[in-house]
Amino acid sequence: SQTIHQWPATLVQPVGSPLSLECTVEGTSNPNLYWYRQAAGRGLQLLFYSVGIGQISSEVPQNLSASRPQDRQFILSSKKLLLSDSGFYLCAWSVPRTKDSTKLYYEQYFGPGTRLTVT
């Protein structure tokens, strides 16, 4: 079965410090990977997604970046954190599935998340 790990679970960082959050997936090959951010009491905002090693697409321009150095590893980084970067960061994975040999769809599963507080 597939599992997804994220670390650290919680992080408190001062404004202006760098950031590195890591996500790894086990039990599947060539997954699509996603980074979401959830501000307190809010919905889920897609930040980046990746369909393969080294392939990153950004959804929201900001001071964050993402990298995928290995097939099942996804990293979220920042050179200088802002107060507004605080939130719950969620990594997710999906693989394509088909129904009736025609319908292509993706089931997406989330990791446990990293709660980031920028002070």
Next chain:
Amino acid sequence: QQPVQSPQAVILREGEDAVINCSSSKALYSVHWYRQKHGEAPVFLMILLKGGEQKGHDKISASFNEKKQQSSLYLTASQLSYSGTYFCGIPPTTDSWGKLQFGAGTQVVVTP
């Protein structure tokens, strides 16, 4: 454009039923439902594909109406464990590599 969920919140007594709606301004190809408990990550409940199918997860079921561009999640005979925030997610296009745009969520509180 993100889907619109209604209601924003609902309070139920154990055993009561509730309906959560998810509407889109554009054509829907699939609808994904998640439940998130406080402080935890969202958990996948079910996916409905184009074709108007219905699905169930325990006593939680959902329908998908392509013509109306909406999906509804039905909480039947609610249990305390149903409490949480429910999100619907939709792919922005047919070829979106699994990306999802999520609604703002519906907070469900089930009381004894």
